[in-house]
Amino acid sequence: xxxxxxxxxxxxxxxxxxxxxxxxxxxxxxxxxxxxxxxxxxxxxxxxxxxxxxxxxxxxxxxxxxxxxxxxxxxxxxxxxxxxxxxxxxxxxxxxxxxxxxxxxxxxxxxxx
Amino acid sequence: xxxxxxxxxxxxxxxxxxxxxxxxxxxxxxxxxxxxxxxxxxxxxxxxxxxxxxxxxxxxxxxxxxxxxxxxxxxxxxxxxxxxxxxxxxxxxxxxxxxxxxxxxxxxxxxx
Numbered sequence: 001x002x003x004x005x006x007x008x009x010x011x012x013x014x015x016x017x018x019x020x021x022x023x024x025x026x027x028x029x030x031x032x033x034x035x036x037x038x039x040x041x042x043x044x045x046x047x048x049x050x051x052x053x054x055x056x057x058x059x060x061x062x063x064x065x066x067x068x069x070x071x072x073x074x075x076x077x078x079x080x081x082x083x084x085x086x087x088x089x090x091x092x093x094x095x096x097x098x099x100x101x102x103x104x105x106x107x108x109x110x111x112x113x
Numbered sequence: 114x115x116x117x118x119x120x121x122x123x124x125x126x127x128x129x130x131x132x133x134x135x136x137x138x139x140x141x142x143x144x145x146x147x148x149x150x151x152x153x154x155x156x157x158x159x160x161x162x163x164x165x166x167x168x169x170x171x172x173x174x175x176x177x178x179x180x181x182x183x184x185x186x187x188x189x190x191x192x193x194x195x196x197x198x199x200x201x202x203x204x205x206x207x208x209x210x211x212x213x214x215x216x217x218x219x220x221x222x223x224x225x
Contacts, residue, residue, distance in 0.1 A: 102146065103158060
């Protein structure tokens, strides 16, 4: 499968715990994006990388959120001290410079109890 | 809403009919992408239209873009029950090549 993959697909955690999600983009794509989606709404932009450089972060990304893409390939999104309001679907997408089409992964559904 | 709206919020039609969904935006764009999302699943890319294009086709899908009105439409012809899903437009920003802004989508129900 050469699409975008995300792991885990589902995560249940208790409030206050830290969680980390992983995204593996399409191999030749140098751009990687993170979005968050809650029920009944469209995806909200969180951050994006061009290669290993994080070029933009949304104001939605509080200090408890951090994203990395150390080698310009896979990326991780960490949420520290989770809150119930963090419950959402976290979506990753990737694209190339030549084609701005963003291809999405299946998402990680987070539930904070 | 995030800097734009999809209209209508919900649409219910019979199989075989055409479905039209609209997307409006407020700031300049360099492209606009349409996606489909089945309940609880990831987004599937349908069509990307650039700001210098007016119309694109893909199978039963037709997308138009009117930059003077800051609006786009997605037409699905001869709809099928399998087209039942939420449809989103994502606006690619002029000032930031990486960022796309989504609306809250149109929920399409196609009745067999």
